[in-house]
Amino acid sequence: xxxxxxxxxxxxxxxxxxxxxxxxxxxxxxxxxxxxxxxxxxxxxxxxxxxxxxxxxxxxxxxxxxxxxxxxxxxxxxxxxxxxxxxxxxxxxxxxxxxxxxxxxxxxxxxxxxxxxxxxxxxxxxxxxxxxxxxxxxxx
Amino acid sequence: xxxxxxxxxxxxxxxxxxxxxxxxxxxxxxxxxxxxxxxxxxxxxxxxxxxxxxxxxxxxxxxxxxxxxxxxxxxxxxxxxxxxxxxxxxxxxxxxxxxxxxxxxxxxxxxxxxxxxxxxxxxxxxxxxxxxxxxxxxxxxxx
Numbered sequence: 358x359x360x361x362x363x364x365x366x367x368x369x370x371x372x373x374x375x376x377x378x379x380x381x382x383x384x385x386x387x388x389x390x391x392x393x394x395x396x397x398x399x400x401x402x403x404x405x406x407x408x409x410x411x412x413x414x415x416x417x418x419x420x421x422x423x424x425x426x427x428x429x430x431x432x433x434x435x436x437x438x439x440x441x442x443x444x445x446x447x448x449x450x451x452x453x454x455x456x457x458x459x460x461x462x463x464x465x466x467x468x469x470x471x472x473x474x475x476x477x478x479x480x481x482x483x484x485x486x487x488x489x490x491x492x493x494x495x496x497x
Numbered sequence: 498x499x500x501x502x503x504x505x506x507x508x509x510x511x512x513x514x515x516x517x518x519x520x521x522x523x524x525x526x527x528x529x530x531x532x533x534x535x536x537x538x539x540x541x542x543x544x545x546x547x548x549x550x551x552x553x554x555x556x557x558x559x560x561x562x563x564x565x566x567x568x569x570x571x572x573x574x575x576x577x578x579x580x581x582x583x584x585x586x587x588x589x590x591x592x593x594x595x596x597x598x599x600x601x602x603x604x605x606x607x608x609x610x611x612x613x614x615x616x617x618x619x620x621x622x623x624x625x626x627x628x629x630x631x632x633x634x635x636x637x638x639x640x
Contacts, residue, residue: 375528382528389519389526390549415574416548420527423544433533433584436544440578440631 358431359459361469361494370457370473373425377452378413386417408446415443418453418477418486425455426475430492437470441488451479457490468493498638499566499600499611508564508595508615513550515542517587523549541584547630548577551593551617565597565613567636575612576633582626591619591627598631602638609638 359370383397392414395402400410419441426436447453454477461472471494476487517537524534524543533541562569585591599614617630 382526385526389523416545416577417527419577420529420543420545424527424529424531427531427544433531433541433544436581438578438580439544440576442576443574 359429359471359492359494361471361496364459364462364469364471364494366459366462368459370425370429370459370475373421373428373455375421375453375455378447378449380411380449383411383413383417383449386414386420390414390416392416409448411449413447413449415441415486418443418447421453421455421477422475422486422488422490425457426473426490426492429457429473430471430494435492435494436490437493438491439475439488440490441475441486443485444487445483445485447477447479447485453477453479453485460489464496465493469496470494499613501600503565503597503600503613506597508597510595511593512590513593513619514590515546515550515585515587519549520546520587537587540587542587544579544581544584546585547579547617547619547628551595551630551632562634562636565615565634567611567613567634568639569636571637571639573635574632575635576631578631580629582628585619585627589621591621594618594620605637607637611636611638 387398397411397414403411427433457473457475459471459473463470471492473490475490477485520542521535523546534543595617598616601612603610613634615632619628621627
């Protein structure tokens, strides 16, 4: 968790490692999120569409970034903004690490606002999902 | 295909009852064991939980994409943005309003791509905004 009193530009948020990604996990996420797209659950369907097989939902990666930010901010209420661009596909078998770095710190009346760049990367350091977030940290 | 004339149009409205078991299943699917997502009395939902009810609550799956003029077969979720006033609480019912915030096209390597930006606002029983979602959907134009 980040300390609101000492947070500064350049600070790295504590990384969060997820995975390895499994097909069971993709089926569970498809069911829980109500996503009907067979691209994430049916290998034959994905192959017919020209992919080597199923790949993870972009929103699953964004969900991991959500967990990563809640941990960094200490509370779900700390997360004020999260924006992601789905750059590259995430595949079963990959181990994903959520990372982030503070880019700006400003003070609002009720909190210290911490802007961060955030991303997920696989075991080879290849970026998959990239974006930005704002955490609101209590100054007390 | 999507057209600029669609910008600003309210797509649909709907409501979503935030069910404790559904929130817990969503957190479990993320592999997130934060106990705040498993509390049926005072629990809250993970930040990306709105995705689990937005499409269904607003139009019931694929028909919304048809209405937008997007090709479901080549549809890609390009970007997603959330702004939060506070976490979503277990047991509350949110009112959802979706509007078309932007429509544009870009030349891609495999043809013309249509971009539609869908903005969804979730408000609580008091009429206050809980979250805003901006969803950029991309599909390839068929020749």
